[in-house]
Amino acid sequence: MELTFGGPSKMNILLTGGTGYIGSHTAVVLAEQKHNVILYDNLSNSDENVVDKVQLITGKPITFIRGDIRDRDAVLSCLKTFEIDAVIHFAGLKAVGESTESPLKYFENNVSGSINLFSCMHKTGIKNLIFSSSAAVYGEPESSEIFETNTLCPLSPYGTTKLQIENILSDLSTSDPTWQIICLRYFNPVGAHTSGIIGESSPALPNNLMPFILNVASKNIDELVVHGNTYNTKDGTGIRDYIHIMDLSNGHVKALDHLKNKPQFDVFNLGTGRGYSVLELISHFELHNKVSIPFRVGPPRAGDVASCIASPAKAIKTLNWKPVRTLRDMCVDSWQYKYRQLSILKKNSSS
Ligand code: NAD
Ligand code: WQD
Numbered sequence: 448m449e450l451t452f453g454g455p456s457k458m459n460i461l462l463t464g465g466t467g468y469i470g471s472h473t474a475v476v477l478a479e480q481k482h483n484v485i486l487y488d489n490l491s492n493s494d495e496n497v498v499d500k501v502q503l504i505t506g507k508p509i510t511f512i513r514g515d516i517r518d519r520d521a522v523l524s525c526l527k528t529f530e531i532d533a534v535i536h537f538a539g540l541k542a543v544g545e546s547t548e549s550p551l552k553y554f555e556n557n558v559s560g561s562i563n564l565f566s567c568m569h570k571t572g573i574k575n576l577i578f579s580s581s582a583a584v585y586g587e588p589e590s591s592e593i594f595e596t597n598t599l600c601p602l603s604p605y606g607t608t609k610l611q612i613e614n615i616l617s618d619l620s621t622s623d624p625t626w627q628i629i630c631l632r633y634f635n636p637v638g639a640h641t642s643g644i645i646g647e648s649s650p651a652l653p654n655n656l657m658p659f660i661l662n663v664a665s666k667n668i669d670e671l672v673v674h675g676n677t678y679n680t681k682d683g684t685g686i687r688d689y690i691h692i693m694d695l696s697n698g699h700v701k702a703l704d705h706l707k708n709k710p711q712f713d714v715f716n717l718g719t720g721r722g723y724s725v726l727e728l729i730s731h732f733e734l735h736n737k738v739s740i741p742f743r744v745g746p747p748r749a750g751d752v753a754s755c756i757a758s759p760a761k762a763i764k765t766l767n768w769k770p771v772r773t774l775r776d777m778c779v780d781s782w783q784y785k786y787r788q789l790s791i792l793k794k795n796s797s798s
Contacts, residue, residue: 459483460703461531463516463564464538466493468647469579469633471501472640473535473696478505480700485529487522488538489515492649500644516560522567533575533706535699536564539608543583543750544654546605557608565619574626576616577702582634582688582718582755584610592758595632595714602750613714620712627706634688634718634757636695638777639784646784656687656728657777661785664738671740673725675747678754684725686754688718691772691780701768718757719770732778
């Protein structure tokens with residue numbers, strides 16, 4: 448179908464993995480733009496209460512369907528029932544370490560699940576798609592800034608699933624030019640909605656830096672282990688391109704907007720173009736939140752690269768998108784969300 452943007456007409460947008468971290472924040476932005484948002488998720492790494500929270504923030508009704516992207520009947524039924532105009536495909540498993548231990552689980556969930564979703568979209572004639580890809584498709588960076596044209600050589604089964612899905616989408620678009628597909632390669636999303644109502648709340652403890660810092664700040668963990676300080680970087684610790692979750696969410700709205708230009712198939716980095724070391728992130732967090740983060744230096748983590756920084760130039764130019772939030776915003780908003788969660792838990796346990 449033809450997409451219309453900027454006018455009074457609402458679109459029906461399906462967010463697979465919509466109750467997850469990035470899906471829920473993107474749902475807020477889309478609902479605020481008056482689109483009908485349908486969240487489809489099997490809740491393997493999220494909680495249904497996110498739906499109420501998104502409704503609370505936006506004041507808009509949000510539809511939630513509990514389902515798996517590998518379930519053909521459920522996906523078809525959802526696409527038809529809600530007359531979906533475009534799909535943003537967030538659903539997937541994302542733990543790099545786990546993917547090395549259980550690669551089949553990752554290929555089965557991420558790749559087979561995506562094939563099922565695309566096949567259902569094809570069958571129902573819904574051919575507008577934004578896909579959550581990752582900087583993990585690049586592997587060892589060959590330049591200080593990573594461009595979309597860099598060599599693609601993932602270092603983990605997780606990264607391989609993302610590259611395989613991108614390749615499937617590229618072939619699909621070649622076979623049928625009526626598809627409009629955009630792959631967004633996220634760098635390191637952190638932060639939370641400024642209300643403090645939603646944030647990253649995965650039931651499993653993720654291995655990522657910010658969730659660890661938050662757990663140390665909340666005294667759930669005694670100290671942070673810094674994975675190596677002998678990298679060839681300014682202070683020896685790993686450098687990453689952290690991007691605020693609301694800037695990342697806005698990137699999806701801009702990508703949806705860009706579908707009207709009929710890109711057929713395109714790929715964009717979503718990062719800020721600025722890197723911070725582990726020690727810099729710790730010190731910013733301490734400074735802006737007035738909490739202390741005890742840490743010790745451990746050995747480097749297997750599979751880590753020294754530095755991973757996006758060139759966001761293509762997204763800035765073509766999607767008319769710009770990340771505007773600072774590292775301070777990322778630290779303050781992350782802690783505000785975590786602190787609010789802790790206060791709610793404390794209140795519930797004492798009543
Ligand atoms: P998340 O785990 O919070 O959200 C993913 C959601 O997908 C979860 O709610 C989970 O329950 C759901 N899901 C998983 N498998 C499913 C299935 N078979 N059927 C239906 N639902 C399923 O993760 P996130 O951080 O919001 O990431 C969203 C997407 O972005 C993922 O595809 C991830 O690989 C990708 N990504 C994330 C990051 C990051 O650092 N957070 C970086 C790059 C790319
Ligand atoms: C950041 C830096 C660590 C934890 C991962 C995925 C990537 C993407 C984003 C999904 C590194 C250091 C970490 C800790 C530490 N996700 N660190 N102590 O590895 O850059 O990227 O998430 O697509 O694909 O690989 O993120 O947050 O794990 O690490 O010192 O306890 O923090 O070594 O330098 P990463 P991260």
